[in-house]
Ligand SMILES: Nc1ncnc2c1ncn2[C@@H]1O[C@H](COP(=O)(O)OP(=O)(O)OP(=O)(O)O)[C@@H](O)[C@H]1O
């Protein structure tokens with residue numbers, strides 16, 4: 575199968591000669607369509623940097639990243655904007671909701687821009703709101719919502735366009751365990767039913783156990799990976815915990 579995402583030998587350096595941080599070095603990774611990949615690793619290991627390079631928020635220092643046939647490290651201007659808007663769904667920790675819009679309006683925004691008809695928008699917003707258990711906050715503005723509610727609204731906004739590639743940085747970081755499970759279950763459902771490809775950074779093995787593959791990053795390089803194969807979620811979880819424990823013991 576043709577991979578949907580090809581990361582080829584990328585470096586990402588921050589700072590200058592006298593104060594250089596090598597956040598990623600010689601990192602390569604292929605992701606097939608329909609994979610749900612979790613990225614784990616210690617704080618500062620380069621997880622967010624990797625996601626930001628794929629999302630084009632950050633520019634790589636060297637190397638190439640292909641999404642489908644497109645080298646996204648070369649995209650500029652309108653092509654870059656269109657790529658972000660049409661191919662990607664972002665779920666970030668700092669929600670990025672628009673303060674002057676209600677939850678409903680925030681979620682519907684991307685569909686309104688695509689000129690989807692109003693009835694269709696209404697149906698899709700209510701469906702996703704139900705899945706993420708935010709139906710009762712749709713009329714509220716961000717300042718009237720809890721952190722977890724904002725996180726779920728931001729997730730709904732990322733998922734509603736059915737993007738090809740979902741990029742999520744600690745999407746359950748601010749959620750209680752019930753909301754976490756609901757969000758993870760809806761990501762898994764999208765992944766299984768629509769073959770949506772997901773790249774999710776997480777520090778917790780429970781979240782990672784929803785994925786089909788877990789990649790471990792250390793000092794800006796991939797040094798291990800686990801595939802779920804035929805294991806059920808609990809077995810995969812135990813397996814992930816074993817690796818995390820091993821790493822913690824170093
Ligand atoms: N804008 C920046 N300028 C300079 N250094 C940076 C910048 N962003 C990240 N770094 C450095 O790059 C390295 C990787 O950071 P990154 O944010 O990718 O880590 P992370 O794995 O996401 O960590 P965490 O689990 O704490 O979120 C760190 O050493 C960090 O200090």
Ligand SMILES: [Mg+2]
Pocket residue numbers: 621622623
């Ligand atoms: Mg991070």
